[in-house]
Amino acid sequence: MSERVFEGVLAVWKHGIDVHDPVEVGTVFAEDTLFQGAHPEPTRGRASVVEYYDGQPAGLRVDYEIIDARRSADDVITGYAAADFTYADGEVARRHVTMVLERQGDRWLVGHYHVSLKPE
Numbered sequence: 001m002s003e004r005v006f007e008g009v010l011a012v013w014k015h016g017i018d019v020h021d022p023v024e025v026g027t028v029f030a031e032d033t034l035f036q037g038a039h040p041e042p043t044r045g046r047a048s049v050v051e052y053y054d055g056q057p058a059g060l061r062v063d064y065e066i067i068d069a070r071r072s073a074d075d076v077i078t079g080y081a082a083a084d085f086t087y088a089d090g091e092v093a094r095r096h097v098t099m100v101l102e103r104q105g106d107r108w109l110v111g112h113y114h115v116s117l118k119p120e
Helices: 002-018 022-026 046-054
Strands: 029-036 061-073 076-086 092-104 107-117
Touching (some): 002 061, 002 076, 002 107, 022 046
Antiparallel strands (some): 076 092, 092 107
């Protein structure tokens, strides 16, 4: 169940990145999300996520592999994935992505997002 939920959130996140639609990416983030992308300082809120992805270059794509997803409480799932971000010029940034998903009503939204370097 946890992996299926995580996969569903990742699928929307990936599609939004692949088609450069930052608003779509933002739909899977909570209004008060804590977001730590590739910038050194974290931000808070869905609007900051949309702004972050709007600033990413056109042609960016992401592929991922789920490493783990587990329910830590009834309404919380922590997911961990390896993600390869490929730029239009072919350069690949390999990262690990952690998302803490929170059930809000009938939806699962990212309450916390953290990206880190993936060791070679």
